[in-house]
Amino acid sequence: MASQKADTEAETRNAGSSDLLIGAFSIAAILMFVGIGSSVLSTSIGYYFEGGAPADRSLVIALLLNVALILFGWRRHAALRDEVKVRAAAEERAYMLASRDPLTGFLNRRSIAEEGASLFVRAGRRHKAMALMVLDLDHFKTINDMHGHAVGDALLRAVAAEIADAMPPAALTARLGGDEFACAFKFDPADPSTVERIAERLVSRMAQPFEAEGLRLHISCSLGIARSDFDCRSIDTLMRSADIAMYAAKKSGRNRFACFDHSMERELQTRNDLENGLRHAIPNHEIVPYFEQQIDLASERLHGFEVLARWEHPQRGTISPEIFIPIAEETGMIGDLSLSIMKQAFSAARDWDPSLSLSVNISPWQLRDAWLAQKIIKVLAETGFPPTRLEVEITESSLFENLALAQSIVGSLKNQGVRIALDDFGTGYSSLAHLRALPFDRIKIDKSFVQSINESADSAAIVNAIARLGESLNLPVTAEGIETAAIAERLRAIGCAKAQGWYYGKPLSVTAARRLLAERRLLRGQSTPRESDVQSSGDVPPRPATSQRLAG
Template sequence: MASNTADGIAPFLLYLVTSLAMSFVVGAFLLRIQLRLRRALDRSHRKQRQLSASARIDSLTGLINRAAFMRALDRALDAWRNGGPPVAVLLIDLDHFKTVKDTHGHAAGDDVLIETARRLSGFQEANTTVARLGGDEFALLLEDDQGGIPRRVGRRLLDTLAAPIPIPNGFARVGATIGLAVSEDRAVTSQELLHAADVALYDGKRHSRGSLRAYEAGMDEAQRDRSMLEGDLRRAMTAGEIVPYYQPLIELHGDRLIGFEVLARWQHPVRGIIPPTSFIQMAEESGRIGEMFYTLLGRACEDARNWPTDLRLSVNISPTQFAEPLMASRILSILDKAGFPPARLELEITESTLVDEVSSAREILNTLRNAGISVALDDFGTGYSSLRHLSDLPVDRLKIDRGFVASAQRNGEDWRIIRAIVQLAGTFNLATTAEGIEAPEILSTLRDMGCDIGQGYLFGRPISAEQTSLWLQQRPALRAMAS
C-alpha cells in the first residue's frame, strides 16, 4: 500500500520540482531583463545629465558657457528690476592669445585657456558668475550694490591675468583687455548690456590693450566707424593707399642724418591721411599685417634708391609676423629685388616679441643679422624684457620710448630712467635711440647722457617720399638749424 502511495505522489513531486525549476528559470530571466532595463535606464539618465551639463558647461575649462551665462544675466536683471542690486558685466578678451596659439600650437593655446579659467574661478563668489563665452573671450557677471566694486574687480582681473602662464616651451605673457557695462536703464536687456560691454572692450583694445574700459555714450558710433574702416582696409591695400612716410634719424653727436624710420600712412580718398594707430591693429587682427609690411618695405627700398647711399631705413615689424617661417627669406628677397643692401636696413621689434616669440625670434633674427640687417628693440622699458633677453637675442640697439622723454619734460626726476637705460645699453654694447625729441633742451640733455641717435619733431615730422627727397636737398640748412 505504501508503494502505491509513493507511486501516486511521484508524478506530483516531479511536477512540483519541474514547476519550481521553470519558475526559477523564468524568474532569473525576468531578473536579468530587469537588471538590463535598469542599467539602460541608468545610462539614459547619465546621458541626459551629461547632455544637460554640456548644454551649460564649457568642456575645456569647466566654466559655464554663453547660453548659461545669458540665462544667469537674465535672472540678475530681473532681480535688479524688482529691487535687487545693480548688475555689471565685465567682458574679458585675451590680448596675445592668437600669437601664442600660432607660434606654440593648439595645445599651448588650450593650456592658456585652462589657466585663465582657473584664475577667473578665484573670483567666483556668491554675487559673481564666471563664464567662457567662446574662443579666448570670457565674462564675469557681478551683482553688487556698492559703488566702485566693478572697477576694482576689473583692475584685480587685469593684474591676475597679466602674470606669466606656463606653456610647454616656457612661459607666455598673454594679458587681457576688459570692457565694462553697468545696468542703469531698468529696461535694458541682457543682449543690450552684453553688447555695451563688447563695445567698451573693443574701444579698449583699439586705444590701450591691457586696460579696463567702461562703456560710454558715443562708443557705438566709433565702433561703426571702425567697422567701416575694416571693410575698407582690404581695398586700400590692393589700391596702394597704404604708403611709407619717413621721419629723420639723427646722430646726436654731430647732428648727422643717418637715415629714416619708415612709418605707415593710409591715404584715404575721402578721409585724407589716416595715422597708423587707426589701422595697424586692424591689420594685425585680420591677418593682413604681413602683406602690409612687405609692401611698405618694398616701396621704401625703391624710394631710398634715389637717396644718398649712406642713409639707412628702420622699419617696424609686428610680433605676429614671427609666426611666419619664411619671414626672413621674404625680407631678403625684397631687398635683393630692389637692389637694397641689407646693411642699410634695420628692423624694429617690440618687447612683447621677446616674451611671446623668443624661440622663433632668435632663429629669424640670427638669419637676418647674418645677412647684414641690424635689429633695434623698440619701446624699451615699457614691456617685460629681461637682461637674459638682451644677452641671448641678436639686438643692436635700444629705442627709449617717447613716453619716458615726455615724462622727463614734466618731471626732471624721470631723467633717471632714461639715464639708466643708456647705461644699461652701454653695458651690453648696444646703441640707443631716443624718440619724441621736440625741444633743444631735451636734445642737449640726451647728448650729455650719451644717447646715440634721436628722432622727433625737432628734426622733422614724418613726411612722404616726395617731400623727403626735397628735404634731403635742403639738408645742410636744416642740420645747422637743429644744432
C-alpha cells in the same frame, strides 16, 4: 476491442484532465497577472481536480501558449522598464551636457541666454533691474602654457567656485567658453551701488593667489557690467553691452571693471570700420611710407631716414599709425602691412644717394614669424635695394617672448649685410642682457628720456649713462624725439652720434622726400624736379634754422 476502446477512453479522460489542469494553471496565472486574488486560483484548481468536464487536447496547447506569452510579456515588461530607465538617464545626461559646462557645472552660453531672458522678464514684472557681468581672466593662457591644461582646468574650477560664492541668491552663473564667465542677477535700480560692490569683490578676489594642483597661481580679471535700466531692452543687447564693457576694461589696463556706456559702442564701431578698411587699404597701397630725417649730430649732415607708415584714407584723410598699427597687430595684418611699406619705401629710395640709409621698425608680432628674415630679403631682391643700406629696428619688449627665434632672424639678416638697431633702449628690464645676446649695430634712446632731458635730472642721467655704455661697447647711439635746438645741443655735448625728431622736419611723403633730396643734390642721375612734379609744396614742412648746414 472493448478493452482497447476502454483504454482509449481512459487515456482521453486522463489527457482531458491534464489539459484542464494546465488550463487551470493558465487561467490562474492570468488572473494573478491582472490582480485577481488567490481565492479564485484555489477554486479553479479544486474544480478541475474534482472531475470537471474534460476538454479538448487543443486546450493544452492553448494553456502552454498562454503561460509562455505571460512569462514573455512579463520579461519584456521588465526589459522595457529597464530600457526606459536607461533612456531617461541618458536624456537627462544629454540635457545636462547641452545646457551645462561639464568642467564647472555652470550654465553654458546657450543656456544663460535662455534662462537670462526669463530672468530679464521676471525682473521687469517685479520692478527690478537686471545686471549682467562678463568676466575674462587675464594671463590665463600663460598658466596653460607653463603648467598644462590640467592645472588650467583646476584653476577654472577654483575661479568658478569664487564667482558662485560672490553672487547673490538666485543668480545665474555661466562659463561662456575658455576663461570667460558670465553672471546675471536682479537688483533694486534705486540702489545700483550693489552691482559695483559685487564687481569690486570679484575683481579683488581674482587678483588674490589661487591654489590649484599644489601650485600657487596669480591671475587677475577684466570685468564688464551692463544693466537693464540703461537702455538694454533684451538679454542679447545686455550680453553684448557687457562684452563691450569687458574689452574696455581690458584695454584700460586689466584687473578692473568697467560699466557699459554708448561711447564704448561707438568706439567699437569705429574700430571695426578701421579693421575692415585696413583689409582693403593694404593691397590698394593706401598705407604709404613717410620718411623722418636722421641727422649726424657732429657734422649735421643728413644720414638717412626712418620709414614710418601713414594711412591716406580716401574719406578721412591721413590717419596716424598710433590708430591703425595696434589694429593691424591684433588682427594679424601687421606682417602684410609692414612688407607693403618696405616694398614701397625700397622702391622709392633705390636711386637715392648711396650714403643714405633706411631704418624700418619690426613689430613684436613679426618676430614670431620664423620666415621673417627670408621675407625681408625677398623684398630687397625684388626692389633692388642694397641690404647694406637697410637698418632694422627691434624694440626691447619684442625680445621677451622668444629670444632664440629673434637670434635666428637677426643672424639671417646680418649675414646679408643688414644692420640691426635696438630701439627704445632703456625702457626694458634686461637691456644689458639683450645687448650681449644679439649683435646690434646701434642703440636708439627712447624719446621719453630725450624730450625731458633738460627738465629731469633722472632722464639726463639715463641718457648720459646710455651714451657712455654705447661708447664702451663701440655702438653708436641715436636719440629720437628731438624737438628743440637746446635738446639737440645737450645731446651733442653728451656724445650722441645721430638724432631725429621734428626739430629737423616732420615726416615727409615720397614726393616731398624726393624734392628735399633733389634740392640737396642727393638723387643719383636726376636733376632738381620741376614744380609740376611735386604734388604739393605743403608736403615739405618748414625746415629749422640749421637746414643750410644740414644740406652739407
